[in-house]
Amino acid sequence: MTNSKYPEIINDLIAAFKSFPGVGQRSAVRMAFAVLKWQAGKQKALGKILSELDDKIGPCPKCGNISSPEQLCNYCSDMSRNHNVICVVEEVTQISSIEASGLFKGGYHVLGGKLAPLEGKGVDDLNLATLLKRVKEDDIIEVILALGQDVEGQATAIYISDLMKNMNVKVTRLARGLPAGSDIAYADSATIAAALSGRISLD
Numbered sequence: 001m002t003n004s005k006y007p008e009i010i011n012d013l014i015a016a017f018k019s020f021p022g023v024g025q026r027s028a029v030r031m032a033f034a035v036l037k038w039q040a041g042k043q044k045a046l047g048k049i050l051s052e053l054d055d056k057i058g059p060c061p062k063c064g065n066i067s068s069p070e071q072l073c074n075y076c077s078d079m080s081r082n083h084n085v086i087c088v089v090e091e092v093t094q095i096s097s098i099e100a101s102g103l104f105k106g107g108y109h110v111l112g113g114k115l116a117p118l119e120g121k122g123v124d125d126l127n128l129a130t131l132l133k134r135v136k137e138d139d140i141i142e143v144i145l146a147l148g149q150d151v152e153g154q155a156t157a158i159y160i161s162d163l164m165k166n167m168n169v170k171v172t173r174l175a176r177g178l179p180a181g182s183d184i185a186y187a188d189s190a191t192i193a194a195a196l197s198g199r200i201s202l203d
């Protein structure tokens, strides 16, 4: 919704803020006018960051986490971690929730979503091929499926565990403890720690 009271560039700014999760028209207007009041230089500095994002950010070629283009992410390149265990998450933001539990020191794999046929999200839309390649080639002993407890998350977990049935790898999922439909990114660290330590085998 545009508002003809404002110059076009302000309407564009409001529209940009409205695209953030949970931001409605009123908040977007407040944010736009807050930006207008910024000190000299700060708007240009933000513009520079935004214009460089595309070139400076890319998926980690190994796990799909956010990284510099063509470079291993901070977890994949950390040799102090146990790279024989992979924790599979739906989105990049969920990694920091699992890290906050302090319990997991293995590697990650970011699917980039979950199977959701009604939203047109199928097997080919997920970062699955590299996961299978890692399990085949990297001496992986356990894959922990830290997916949502909602129908799509569980269907995705079942699909992946079926794919790995004959691959000589232990497949587990988080213990129940996350409310149905909850996004693991918003669960507290104690809940995640309990779900991790009580994980259930899918073999």
Ligand SMILES: [Zn+2]
Pocket (backbone or CB within 6 Å): 060, 061, 062, 063, 064, 065, 072, 073, 074, 075, 076, 077
């Ligand atoms: Zn990585």
